[in-house]
Amino acid sequence: MEKGDLFIISAPSGAGKSTLCNRLISMVPNIAFSVSHTTRPPRQGEKNGRDYFFISQEQFTELVAQDAFLEWARVHGHMYGTSRKHVMELLSNGIDVILDIDVQGATQVKAKFPSAVTIFILPPSWDILEERLMKRKSEDRHAIAVRLRNALDEMEEVANYEYTVVNDRLEDALDELISIVTATRCLTPRVLASKVDMAKLRPHPDSWFLT
Numbered sequence: 001m002e003k004g005d006l007f008i009i010s011a012p013s014g015a016g017k018s019t020l021c022n023r024l025i026s027m028v029p030n031i032a033f034s035v036s037h038t039t040r041p042p043r044q045g046e047k048n049g050r051d052y053f054f055i056s057q058e059q060f061t062e063l064v065a066q067d068a069f070l071e072w073a074r075v076h077g078h079m080y081g082t083s084r085k086h087v088m089e090l091l092s093n094g095i096d097v098i099l100d101i102d103v104q105g106a107t108q109v110k111a112k113f114p115s116a117v118t119i120f121i122l123p124p125s126w127d128i129l130e131e132r133l134m135k136r137k138s139e140d141r142h143a144i145a146v147r148l149r150n151a152l153d154e155m156e157e158v159a160n161y162e163y164t165v166v167n168d169r170l171e172d173a174l175d176e177l178i179s180i181v182t183a184t185r186c187l188t189p190r191v192l193a194s195k196v197d198m199a200k201l202r203p204h205p206d207s208w209f210l211t
């Protein structure tokens with residue numbers, strides 16, 4: 001059993017997933033974000049190595065050939081992949097990992113790690129999703145239309161996820177997300193494997209209680 005837990009978070013573009021994940025990581029100890037590789041060009045303000053590793057199609061193909069990805073998929077016309085080495089290192093150091101990946105990637109990871117926890121973030125309504133995508137001004141109209149079209153298909157998959165968080169008020173959604181992480185950390189097999197030394201829950205051999 002890996003020492004850390006894997007959390008897979010999927011959402012249609014514009015549901016507020018990145019904000020929620022960043023807030024979660026800043027508030028909960030011992031949890032890290034897996035920085036993916038992508039062939040998508042960086043948006044304004046995005047930093048290589050922090051938001052993504054921005055690479056060329058050739059570099060991506062080479063990494064696929066080297067089996068460097070735990071999963072990879074084509075999303076909104078670009079390639080995205082999760083570094084196997086990075087994730088495995090974090091997990092084996094006992095750090096929980098958040099994978100912000102699409103529904104195709106989630107299926108691949110869940111097949112390899114059945115104990116991974118799957119969480120879907122939904123917007124409260126279609127109108128709000130559309131409004132949030134328009135407001136962030138990071139894509140042109142065509143790219144927004146592609147993302148909205150894909151949102152319809154992605155939201156069809158929500159029933160396959162273990163948890164669903166509706167991101168209406170950010171603070172409420174964040175509370176729910178933190179609760180899911182906390183509850184997962186309290187699952188009995190996890191606690192017994194990592195936190196509890198059963199020997200410490202027995203009386204000492206010379207305890208008054210045994211005499």
Ligand code: 5GP
Pocket residue numbers: 010011012013036037040071072073075076080081082100101102104105106
């Ligand atoms: P964006 O371009 O808005 O940053 O991300 C677009 C979509 O790609 C989002 O749904 C995001 O979850 C997904 N994505 C980001 N990184 C990965 C990855 O490594 N693998 C997969 N399968 N999807 C990813």
